[in-house]
Amino acid sequence: MILGSVLNPINSSIIAVALVPIGIAFGAPASQTTLLVSALYFATAIGQPLAGRLIDLFGPRGLYLAGAAFTTIAGAIGAFAPTLSLLIVARVVLGLGTCAGYPASMSLLRRETERTADFGGFRPTGMLTALSVANQTVAVVGPTLGGVLVDVGGWRSTFAINIPLGIACFVCGLLLLPREEKHRTTDAGERPAGSLRRLDLPGILLFAGLLVSLMLFLMNSEVASLWLLAVAAVAGAGFAFRERRAADPFTGRSDC
Structure with a gap:
């Protein structure tokens, strides 16, 4: 979980020292x-809440593995990219x-806490501290690591480093993370929890447009x-309208 959750902060900071040689x-x-x-910031801003919603639908293991696979593919593309585009x-x-990685880790800790609640309970305090320290530390050492690479x-090594990291995350996730129950249903029991029909695509598009x-x-306040x-105001109003009326909104069910 720590390895998966630090991939984003390390890639956010490692690129800083590679911009000049890439430009050259x-x-x-x-x-x-x-x-x-x-x-990366745009993709993360949209992708993280979307990942959280997909984890609710399909479970943390599948999304963790998919994220590791995407990371590996991105590392390979960057290592051999012939153009800036x-x-x-x-x-x-x-x-x-x-x-x-991070929302999958939070979901795994929450599920373990719920699973063990009847016999003493799992206390995630130590694990949460480890995740927080790892993310903050990696963000700080990222530029130094980037300089070494x-x-x-x-500069291509700052992308290529994601290939072994992504493979390590995928293998560890495949071997160690708990599998999902095959026939989970929602609380109301009307649809399978992993059904794509529960994905609020209009809400996701409006949210992406807003962000x-x-x-x-x-970035360019002129x-x-x-x-x-x-456009942001219109998208935000549309998003609020959609989420208040959708049967299964992107932001989750609300009792309000």
Whole structure:
């Protein structure tokens, strides 16, 4: 769980020292190479709540394994990308893959606490502390690690490092994480818990539109970008309207 949860913070910080050599390699200005930073943040901002919802539907093990596979694929794409555009795609895939580890870990700890509640209970305090310390520590040492990787193997090694990390997460998850029950149902018993029909696609799209337009506006807060703020307002209103009326909303059921 620790290994899966630190993939996102390490990739958020490790890229900092690779931007200049990447720009030199592709002849790209700083305004383009910084998209490598934004791409991961955009993907994570949308992907993490989506991963949480998918974990509710399909369980933490499947999403953890999928995230590890995405991370490995993104590492391979970045290690051999011939263009900056493909490198940005690799960062998007990396953001989607690495954002599954932390919510999967939280779900596993919650389920273990509930499972053992009748006979003493599992206390997740130590594990939560370990996850928090690991995430904060990795974010701090990321630039140093990135500098070492760039010095030893070039900027592509900052992407290639995700290949062994992703494989290690996948193998550990496959061998150690508990399997899901095959026939789980919802509390109401009307649909299988893993049914894709329970996924609120309109709510997800409106949420993504809200976040992307708002983040793009904040990155370039000028009069010419005010239309992005208008898009964010419309998407936000649509998202609130949708979530209050959807039978199975993206944000989860509400008793209000």
